Amino acid sequence: MKKLYITLSFVIASGILSAQNKDTKAADKLFDRYEYTEAAQEYLKLVDKGKADNYVYKQLADSYYNVFNTKEATKWFAKLVEEKQDAETYFQYAQMLKAEGNYTEANKQMKTFASMKPNDSRAKAFTDNQDYVSDINAQFKLFGATKSDISSDKADFGAFLTNDNTLYFASARNTSRKEYGLNEEPYLDLYKATYNSNKTISEATTVDNLNTKWHDGPATITSDGSTMYFASESFNESKGFEKDKEKQLKFGKIYLYKATKEGDSWSNKKALPFNNVAYSVRNPSISKDGKTLYFSSNMPGGLGGEDIWKVSVNGDSYGTPENLGSRVNTEGNDSFPFVTDDNILYFSSDSRVGLGGFDVFKVNLNDSSEPMNLGLPVNSEKDDFAFSFNTKNKVGFFSSNRDGVDNIYIADPICGVETTVTVKDAKTGKLLQGATVAMIDEKLELVGKSETSENGESIFKVNCDMEYAVQASRLGYENGVGTMEKSEGGKSTVVINLEPIKPIITETEVILQPIFFEFNKSNITAEGAAELDKLVEVMNEYPEMVIFAKSHTDSRGGDKYNMNLSDRRAKSTVQYIISKGISKERITGQGFGESEPKVDCKKCTEEEYAQNRRSEFLIVKK
Structure with missing residues (x-):
């Protein structure tokens, strides 16, 4: 649902649906059909009539959450959490708050979530770094981002650029198509356009032979341009659905298909053998050598709602799908994988620390490094997803709903x-x-x-x-x-x-830079030693010179305490000089506490305190 788009499709059968109660019956029926906008309108009628309870608030929150209406979702989540809820509700509420830019309140909800599920990887990531927004915003920008002129006023996403400069993407721009109940937009079709050297994109046309009456796309194509893997719905198959007798509905899933290119057309469409009516497989990405297919799925064996998987490819033979594990996947939704020619995996996650909604991450599959948030301007408070990168043209594409509808953006790499x-x-x-x-x-x-x-x-x-x-x-x-x-x-x-600053030698004193000691300590620090080394050089240059080291404190602290502390520091200074080969007859020291202030002040400023807290090196004999 929320940016999962083509998850569960459906065909409505005749009959009556079961509902929570007689009052919610009409709204529940719409909700079960994923017509969330209309369902919300029905639930709101119950609120107006004073017939709402926590069940209705939950349905309203979920309805708006599923269509990413963040403003309304936060309103009903806030009402819902007035009473204690399950942990996932607090997590979803936090996600909606982040998408609204309210990170302070989002962090409060995440703290509640983390207290309820402390072992959840999402909770651990949040607990380990609650200043994540500042860190993400401060990091070096990897890409510039500009809205592509291929975008329409409908959903456009999943752009993939081939090596022959053909741009494929999924779009709901065909207004002659039947509308999809989830977002009240036409069903998705696969489109293609030409990417030009000046970064403009030609007018898009539909892909021949592959589009159906259901959702189609997005797609990936092998580096030689001969094979396409793309998503479509299981209703294309004779047994591609499950029946819900109680609700009298038929539920479909998303399947992956393979097609080969003959001339300028795609043909030989085949469903992949690991498709299953029990779960969806979608968002394909093929490796450069064509031997590994990455995809996202909610199949059993995953870590969360949707995970990223891979499967070996050998012609029309496929291995057993493998989950990419906790390095990539979380207990939430991790989707839209794309693997580059040099084995960098880009993917989107709504459950890693990010700016809001889905954020785009990247991870190097050649080493053991952890995923990195791409940061601004690729990521935003809204959903940012379906990132792809063409190594030949050195250009990336991603999708975002930051302007209220899913648009395609061009990502130009910034040389770092x-x-x-x-x-x-x-x-x-x-x-x-x-x-x-x-x-x-x-x-x-x-x-x-x-x-x-x-x-x-x-x-x-x-x-x-x-x-x-x-x-x-x-x-x-x-x-x-x-x-x-x-x-x-x-x-x-x-x-x-x-260059070290040379000491100033007067007739009566060797003036060094301030000699610092740690608070309430008298041992020589590395910085102090570097400065005292200069005094050693001076005394070596003047072999007859005799020095008297005086140590002073500021007026904070008791008189006796300051006197003892300054005396210990003076003695440490003397011992350091002697340790560097200077005869003990040539240097002595004494602490004077706060008895000889350089600035006589009662309410001293920090600068005045610093001037009084000093060391002096008087020349007894030159």
């Missing part, structure tokens, strides 16, 4: 580069941890900022088609700059060597 910035001490070559690194683009805008790790590195993902200025700074060093040149993508490295 992973840049590792390494910051070193220019004199010693030492890798510098804690340096601040900033990336500035050609428009002089800040695109990233971070601190270097233990190995002196900061990593940025930026656009490879642009040149960037790289700035690095660290206490005790002159600022440094570098340049990241334009590239063809992949990975690049920028090394910035920072």
Whole structure:
């Protein structure tokens, strides 16, 4: 249903349907026929008459959920959860709230869901990262997105570009066709158009010989262009339905079919042998070598509502379908697989952490990496799905209902580069941890900022088609700059060597950069050691020099506490200098606590506190 489109089709038999009660009978009949919009109108009549209860609220919420009317769905879910519900109701409510952009309330519902089903993978993913929206929005954009001119005012989705530049897709634009009760649009047909070098698309025409009176599409085609796999309905087969005697309905499923190309036409249509009237198989994608067919299905053995599967192909022989497992699938709906020539699987999921509805993800099947959300602008608060990518033309297509109806969008890849910035001490070559690194683009805008790790590195993902200025700074060093040149993508490295700031030597003092200690501690930190090394250099340059180290605190804390702390720090400073080979007769130290403030203030600012919290190195003898 909700973006599952052609799931359960139906033929109405004569007779009377059973219902929840006599009041809901008419609405229940429409609901059972998947005519959710009309069913909702009937349930609303009961609300107006004061005959609604939680059953009616649930049916209303589900009706609007199934047609992705997020505004109305949230209204009735909110009414429904005034009383305790099953866990899945809270999850669905959260999905609708996200699609409305209300992430704060969605997170509240997800917390309830997670408390009820803590072992569910959807609950674990949410619990592990509740700031997922900020993370997704901040990630490097992999694609640009523009609405395709092939889109109509009806549902269009599942675009697939062949190597001969023919674009196939499913569409409900044929208004002469019978309307489908679920969304009150015509049944889907397979269409084709020509994709031009200037990224325009010719007028679409129907695909000869394959369309039926039922739903048809979407499709996938082998790399040599000779074989098509596509979805259609099981009503095409003589026994392609199940009877519900109580409701007196015939329920069909979605089957996969194979066709071969002869000249400019498709023929030899055959149903695949693993089709089954007990479940649907749809959304096919064939691998580059034509030996593996990926598809989505709610067949037994899956993890959730709909899972992604694969099956081996050898001519007209097929292996046993294999579930892709928990790396890809969840307890929710995972669908619309597409595998690229280099074995990257794109798929859509409504149950992984995302921006709302279905989001598009990708995972490299050549390694063990986890799926990645494609982020903006491919994904949005609404349903984003059916992503495909043509390696030859370097262009992708996806579908989205962000404008209120399913449209086809062109996804242009943005050339990305992973840049590792390494910051070193220019004199010693030492890798510098804690340096601040900033990336500035050609428009002089800040695109990233971070601190270097233990190995002196900061990593940025930026656009490879642009040149960037790289700035690095660290206490005790002159600022440094570098340049990241334009590239063809992949990975690049920028090394910035920072020149240490030399100590200032006066007649009475050696002035260093601030010597920092951890809170309530007196041990020498790595940053402090780097600065004290400069004092060692000065004392080696002046072998007769004698230093008296004074350590001061600010006025926060008790007098005695501050005096003892500063004295311990002074002694640690002295011991460090001696450990570097300086004679103990040449350096002494003492703590003065808060007794000698540099700035005499009663209500000090943070800056004034910092000035008072200092170390001084007085020259006793030069």
